[in-house]
Amino acid sequence: MELSPKETVIGFVGTGVMGKSMAKNLLKAGYRLNVYNRTKESAQELVQLGAVWKDTVAELAEASQVVISMVGYPKDVEKVYLGEGGLIAHAKAGSYLIDMTTSSPVLAKTLAAEGEKKGIHVLDAPVSGGDIGARDGKLVIMVGGQEKDFNAVIPVFEAMGTNIILQGPAGSGQYTKMCNQITIASNMIGVAEAMAYAQKSGLDPIRVLDSIGGGAAGSWSLSNLGPRMIKGDYAPGFYVKHIIKDIKIAIDSAQEMGLRTPGLELAKSLYEKLAAEGEENSGTQALIKLYQ
Template identity: 65%
Template sequence: MHENNQKIGFIGTGVMGKSMAANLQKAGYPLNIYTRTKVKAKELLELGAKWKDSVAELAKSSDVIITIVGYPKDVKEIYFGNEGILENSKAGTVVIDMTTSKPSLAKEIYEKANSKGIDAMDAPVSGGDIGAKNGSLSIMVGGEKHTFEAILPIFNVLGENIVYQGEAGAGQHTKLANQITIASNMIGVCEAIMYAKKAGLNPETVLKSITAGAAGSFSLSKLAPRMIKNDYAPGFYVKHFIKDMKIALESAQELGLTTPGLALSLELYGELAEKGENDSGTQALIKLFEE
């Protein structure tokens, strides 16, 4: 496969997907686009992407198909069935699901794809809206090693920390480990900011000290400043983080693992969602602590 010659079909132009697709266009890849709401793809279409009226039409005319949608049910909807990706892609197509989804679903897609001569990979990402815009995402990949090596140039456009994790489902398991880490960390970040305020400190000055030390994390360096500025615009939606945590909790239970930090974070984010913050960024968690 020669870089930039492959036609990429892209499904899902949300907060992250739109920037990821734009980066592929800038790198010279011809792009086919389908999304449930055409207006979300307006900028990409103006830059030369070709609109496809259905998942099936996109699948038939693409060499590589990248999906990044909301929930596992959305993944099932676009991959399976007579109008889905797997029934309409030609043999030799590479399909890459970058949605955070269930490891078991990634395996199911892989097995069905394999039976049709299609190469399937699960490659969820971390890095939020900033990482998507900058092409600096962490990409966690499951599937066949030879397929990973063949499409690495595409991953290199989208991210910087790209790691092959193993067989189908391994990328999703890795992303769930990532979300489990963030879940407890977000509580700590909120508590730290509130502690700094209660102690009469300038939280921005406090961040200068603690982001560079052992407490350093993406949440602390990128999301804590947004919390301080009352900026709750979504780099990653509360509703999608809740979805991820539910999948992680379910997977942990299947593995016989207890995750109290994850359980607490899910409970708090559930409370936040009930207050109408589903479409806010995950940094809106600070609102519970300010109350």
């Protein structure tokens, strides 16, 4: 069974930088939308666009066939799903719960197992693409869960992203997102150092970007965050505090598998230094401040 816009009510928990844009795209696709956020003010724009505010996670779960969560930390995911007033306790049998937060692979497996006991379909589907990808509906969506559940919710995913891949059973989406974050963490060090080097050497960093962005050094971070570094634009597409959270999850997961990740350890130390200097709510491109 596919979940078409005309027949499906979606609940959305978490209307921050990413979640708000994702929810807007669901409304644009024609889905009826219920919303909940810890601070009601953050959801007001969505309500003005036609979403229905729900006072609690439980109320939202009871009124929705599909619930998407996009919250901050694994502890928030655990509370939203497993608490007494949480999604699994209040969602109807047959509902689809999709956690799109970057969270712990082990927790994702736990949520899927708890959902299965109640006849609820749970998927982990973290995303990549930042605020721009969320705004434009072009997120990369990495999914863990059962294939039949994935096939059912593809129309929902297609309202938010363009590169949507089932990676394997529960937890696989989160493991894939950790691969993504490991790559980004080290790459951002290179982008920041290259931009700082270009500036120190007297080059025009915009021209440098034009040259190296299309070659072997090219990356999403270089093309999208390099210009923000040059402009001194540190507005968060993705918060420093959240990349630290993701790096810690990745390190813990790697250690469980007996894998050393020295590049990730370096990135963690640099971002923690940046946060200690008051930049935890800046975008990850603020890393260049350590070099200036």
